[in-house]
Amino acid sequence: MSEVKLFFGPQHPGMHGNASVHLYVEGDTVKKARLVPGMLHRGFEKSMENHTWMGNVALIPRVCVAEPDINEMVFAQGVEAIAEIDIPERAHYIRMIIMEMTRILAHMMSLGAISSPTGLYTVNHWMQADRNDMMDIFEEITGHRVYHMYIVPGGVRRELPPGIEKRILDYFTEFERRIPEYQALVFENPTILARLKDNILLPAEVVWELGVTGIGMRSAVGKPYDVRKVTPYARYDQVEFEVPVATYSDAYTRSIFKVIEIKESIRIIRQAFDMMPDGKVNVKMAAGNALKWTVPKGQTYSAVESARGEFGYYIVSDGKTQPYRIAVRGASFPQGFLGVERYMPGVRLDDAPLWYDTMGVCTPEIDR
Amino acid sequence: MTNSMNSVKARWAAQMRGMFPDARLKKDRGTEMTYEILPRDLHQILAYLKNSGWRQLSMITGVDWIEEGQFELVYNLFDWEQGLRVLLSIRIGRDKPQVLTITNIYAGAQYYEREIHEFFGIEFIGNEDALKSLFLERWDALPPLRKDFDSRAYSDKKYVKRFYDPVYGPQGGAPFERS
Numbered sequence: 325m326s327e328v329k330l331f332f333g334p335q336h337p338g339m340h341g342n343a344s345v346h347l348y349v350e351g352d353t354v355k356k357a358r359l360v361p362g363m364l365h366r367g368f369e370k371s372m373e374n375h376t377w378m379g380n381v382a383l384i385p386r387v388c389v390a391e392p393d394i395n396e397m398v399f400a401q402g403v404e405a406i407a408e409i410d411i412p413e414r415a416h417y418i419r420m421i422i423m424e425m426t427r428i429l430a431h432m433m434s435l436g437a438i439s440s441p442t443g444l445y446t447v448n449h450w451m452q453a454d455r456n457d458m459m460d461i462f463e464e465i466t467g468h469r470v471y472h473m474y475i476v477p478g479g480v481r482r483e484l485p486p487g488i489e490k491r492i493l494d495y496f497t498e499f500e501r502r503i504p505e506y507q508a509l510v511f512e513n514p515t516i517l518a519r520l521k522d523n524i525l526l527p528a529e530v531v532w533e534l535g536v537t538g539i540g541m542r543s544a545v546g547k548p549y550d551v552r553k554v555t556p557y558a559r560y561d562q563v564e565f566e567v568p569v570a571t572y573s574d575a576y577t578r579s580i581f582k583v584i585e586i587k588e589s590i591r592i593i594r595q596a597f598d599m600m601p602d603g604k605v606n607v608k609m610a611a612g613n614a615l616k617w618t619v620p621k622g623q624t625y626s627a628v629e630s631a632r633g634e635f636g637y638y639i640v641s642d643g644k645t646q647p648y649r650i651a652v653r654g655a656s657f658p659q660g661f662l663g664v665e666r667y668m669p670g671v672r673l674d675d676a677p678l679w680y681d682t683m684g685v686c687t688p689e690i691d692r
Numbered sequence: 693m694t695n696s697m698n699s700v701k702a703r704w705a706a707q708m709r710g711m712f713p714d715a716r717l718k719k720d721r722g723t724e725m726t727y728e729i730l731p732r733d734l735h736q737i738l739a740y741l742k743n744s745g746w747r748q749l750s751m752i753t754g755v756d757w758i759e760e761g762q763f764e765l766v767y768n769l770f771d772w773e774q775g776l777r778v779l780l781s782i783r784i785g786r787d788k789p790q791v792l793t794i795t796n797i798y799a800g801a802q803y804y805e806r807e808i809h810e811f812f813g814i815e816f817i818g819n820e821d822a823l824k825s826l827f828l829e830r831w832d833a834l835p836p837l838r839k840d841f842d843s844r845a846y847s848d849k850k851y852v853k854r855f856y857d858p859v860y861g862p863q864g865g866a867p868f869e870r871s
Contacts, residue, residue, distance in 0.1 A: 627750075
């Protein structure tokens, strides 16, 4: 049988963002695969050096489309660490609520993305409808639907609007009521189960070889290796939550973990609302105009747990009004490049989009 | 960070001092330690760290210190068990920058090295793959993350500047285009 070259993406319903995986296929088995990025490259890292510290807040959420707030959080955290500034207690809790809401958004997106490789588009439509309601809530809090620019160095941009607590909690009560329906639709569906169970394995050795983090790592290694648990940021050490772990990582385990993490995120949000003190929500990073403040010399790596794993910025300041260098560690960089090259060969052609989705690859953060 | 973890960290830091006297602890932020090391010690230290718990290479990144005529490479390792991050920083000269690959220690370094080669022009000896382009197709200028690369000048040179001369009708009906 002869080898055929096929392109998975950039225009493909199973592709997340505009990247292309070049597949060399024999029959319907992938023999060789390479991720070819560049179509989504917007030169963020160079661009950040040309913007002021505060101006960057408008730029960075665009690094990852499905989960923008992690960028704001790592940036704000890193700048605060270099400047050695403590932010108000209330801001930590608001940040946690925002971070968990955005994690749920990202998990919804990736659960919905199971629909295109399996042909069950209902999942996607339901998930997008729920995402839409959540974005309405974000609009009320921040004024923006997709890129919120809400978490800024020094705290959060403004106080939560009155009555938002009830709106958020009502939304989650309703959403929790529907989770069993989703589970019945996806995880008790024989068509999808046949595609997910014992398919697309990720052994622990591969995790360590590539440097995979997040759900992929926890489902293979069997330890709660979550940045929120290992090096807690914000106030994650004050709230109670479980991190699901397993020692057998197939596509099914990695997908069902997303549902469990959604439930845990809702638990964190409820606790955060209970524990949240009153008070200010931000402090000034420096006196005077926000566009002119400087950050003292220093460098740090700041990381958070995104929906796909450890997401971090390496920030260097030379004491001026603009960053000297910011490097982005996209959580899906290891599995997106080396993972596709080494471990996508061997899967069936129709499982390639499923591989891409359940391994948690987000192209914009790789290609930035 | 608990006390027991602090003592583990102190013991480890003392070991590090004894074994690699040239490694200088530059900054200690509790769960993040930055070491400045010599390029010739890099592989030894990485191999030692990998065997003592730092099994994950989080990233490699470069910084261009143009005024000092140096590139800085930062190797970012994380130990999930202890929750301790180690940043190893090496400095190399800016002209004809070369450094040995670390793919034989951390396989995951392959694409980070390729990215750095593309954006800084640093050559990784032993990683043939890193010489190929990754994000930038047919790039024809200085590696773009070097500080002497000017994005505005490059864009002016590379792309035709378009000027629009809109003519407005009596009711302002002519198309309005911005340059």
